[in-house]
C-alpha cells in the first residue's frame with residue numbers, strides 16, 4: 265500500500281445559507297498522519313465527506329495523487345472512510361465485514377477470507393472472526409472498522425473521530441495502535457478529532473478549524489508553541505490570556521498594558537504601539553516567584569488548588585481576572601499555599617497576538 | 626403481573642387485564658372456536674324416522690279401534706297405552722324437526738374437485754399478489770425511508786395514504802373503470818390507435834387475472850409499504866454509505882446490506898398482504914363483476930349465504946385460516962426471522 269497526497273483547492277461547502285466550509289486550500293502529503301482539529305460543528309465531517317466523495321463541493325477542486333476527483337464517485341475513489349459511528353454491518357460476521365470491500369471487487373470467497381484473516385491478525389482480532397459485530401467490545405468494533413477500511417488497500421484513510429466512543433484507557437491504547445498501523449502501511453491518514461491531546465500525540469501535522477475555516481496548519485510543536493491566532497492559542501492546550509493595548513514594541517517584544525499591569529511578550533506579529541492585542545501564557549510556563557525576578561511579575565490571591573496527579577492546578581484571582589498555573593506535584597511542599605502570591609513568567613514564554621476570537625467565547 | 630401492579634396499582638391493572646382478556650376472548654378465541662366447532666359436524670336426519678312415525682300412527686289408530694270395543698278393566702289399560710304412544714309420537718316428531726348433530730370430518734374431506742381447484746388457485750394468486758406487491762413496494766419504501774429529503778418523504782407518504790381515506794370499494798371501482806372494455810386505458814389506447822372502440826376492438830383487461838392482481842396490489846399496497854418503511858427508517862444511512870465507499874455497486878448494497886436489514890418488515894408485509902388477498906372478497910367480486918368464481922372467499926360466501934351450508938362454509942374458512950397460518954411460518958422461515966423480529 266502506498267499513500268497518496270490530497271490537495272484541496274479553494275474547496276467550500278454551503279448548505280442553504282449555512283457556510284459549513286469556507287473556501288479552503290490544503291495540501292496533505294502522501295503517507296502523512298494529518299489531523300483536522302476543531303470544535304463541534306466547525307465543518308470537519310463535511311471536509312471528510314467531500315474528500316471521500318459523498319458531498320460535492322460547492323466550489324473548488326479536490327485532487328488525490330494529482331488526479332481531479334470531480335467526476336469520480338465514492339465507490340471509485342482511492343479513499344476509505346471510517347465513520348464517526350463506525351457503521352459496521354450488524355448482520356454480517358466480523359470477517360465478512362472486513363471482506364466486504366473485496367467481495368464488492370469480485371474476489372472469490374476463499375481468497376477473500378484469507379485476506380480478511382491477514383487483516384484480522386493485523387488488528388489482533390484472531391478468534392473473533394465468526395462473531396457478529398454487536399457481540400464485540402467498543403475497541404474491538406473499532407478495529408473491525410479499521411480492518412474493513414484497510415482491506416480495500418486505500419491510498420488515503422479518512423477517520424472521523426473514530427475513538428470518540430471509547431473510554432480514556434482504551435483510547436490511549438488505540439492511539440498507539442492506529443499510529444503503528446499507519447507507519448506499517450504507509451497510507452495517508454486524515455484524522456478528524458475535537459480532542460487536541462489526540463491530535464497532538466498522533467499527528468505529523470494538524471489543521472485547526474474554526475467555524476468552517478482553517479486557521480492554522482502546523483506540526484504539533486509549532487501549533488502548541490507558536491499559535492497564529494488567539495483561537496488556535498486557546499483551543500490547543502490551556503492559556504492564560506491577558507487582553508490589553510500595546511504600549512511599546514521593540515526588538516521582537518511588545519509591552520502590553522493589562523489589568524495586571526504592564527506585561528512583556530514576544531511580538532511575533534510585529535504589532536505597533538496602540539494596537540489592541542492579547543498576551544497568551546501557558547499555565548506550565550508560569551512559576552511562583554522566589555529569588556530572582558523574571559521579566560514579568562504579577563501578584564494575585566490563591567483561590568483554589570486542584571490536584572491533577574503529576575501536576576497541580578493552582579487558581580489565582582485578582583480584580584475578577586483569574587490565572588491558572590500548572591505546578592509540578594512536589595508532595596507535601598506545595599500543599600499549604602494561600603494568600604497573596606507573586607507569580608512570574610519569562611517574556612519568551614508570553615506570546616502577543618492581534619486580539620481576536622478565543623476558543624472559549 | 627406484579628410489575629404491572631407495582632407500576633399502575635390494582636384498579637388499573639385489573640382494567641388492563643380485563644380488557645386484554647376480553648380482547649383475546651372476543652376477538653380471537655370465541656369466533657375461531659365457534660367456527661372450528663361448527664366445521665366439525667353435520668346435521669343429520671335419521672332417515673327411518675318418518676317411517677317410525679307412520680308406523681306409530683298406524684299403531685295408534687289400531688289402539689283407538691281396540692279401545693272402542695273394549696270393556697271392563699282392559700279398557701283403562703288400553704287408554705294408558707294410547708297415552709304412551711302419543712308421547713312417543715310427539716318425541717319422534719320433535720326429533721324429526723330437530724336434526725341430530727353428528728361430529729365428523731366430512732366437511733373437510735368432501736370438498737369437491739372444483740372447489741379444491743379454486744382453493745389452490747386462490748393460494749397461488751394470493752402468493753403472486755404478495756410477490757408483486759413486494760417488488761413494487763420495496764423500492765418505494767426505500768425511497769421514502771432513505772433517499773428522499775424529509776419534505777419529499779412526507780409528500781410521498783401523504784400520496785400513499787390519501788387514497789386510503791376513500792372506501793376500499795370505491796378504490797376498486799376506480800380500477801374497474803380504468804380497465805373496463807370502454808374504460809380509461811382502452812380509451813387512451815384508442816387515441817394512440819392500438820384499439821378501436823367503435824368496432825369493439827378493445828383489450829379485455831378484465832378477463833385476465835392480471836386485472837384482479839393490479840387492483841389487489843393497489844388495494845393492499847400500504848400494508849406492504851408500511852412495515853418495510855418502518856424497518857428501513859431505522860437503517861443507519863452510514864451503512865449504505867460505508868458499503869458504497871468500500872466500492873459496492875447499488876445492487877450489492879441492496880442485496881447485502883439493505884434487504885437483509887429489511888427482512889422483518891418484508892416478512893410482516895408479505896404476511897399481511899397474503900392474508901388480505903387470500904381472504905379478499907370485494908376485489909375479485911367487483912373486478913370480475915361477480916361472474917367468475919375464481920376466488921376461494923367467494924366460494925365460502927356462497928356456502929354460507931346461498932347453499933346455506935354453514936358447516937361446510939366454516940370448514941372452508943377454517944382451511945383458509947390454516948393455510949394462512951402456515952404461510953406465516955413459511956415466511957418466518959424464508960426471511961429467517963423470529964416472532965420477536967416480526968413483533969418489533
Ligand SMILES: Nc1ncnc2c1ncn2[C@@H]1O[C@H](COP(=O)(O)OP(=O)(O)OP(=O)(O)O)[C@@H](O)[C@H]1O
Nearest residue numbers: 279282283284303304305306307308309310311458
Ligand atoms: N446535510 C447538511 N445540511 C445542512 N447543514 C449541514 C449538513 N451537514 C452539515 N451541516 C452543517 O454544517 C456544519 C458543519 O457540520 P459538520 O458535520 O461538518 O461538523 P463537525 O465539525 O463534523 O462536527 P462534530 O464534531 O460535531 O461532528 C454544521 O453547522 C452542520 O449543521
Ligand SMILES: [Mg+2]
Nearest residue numbers: 308309348424
Ligand atoms: Mg463530525
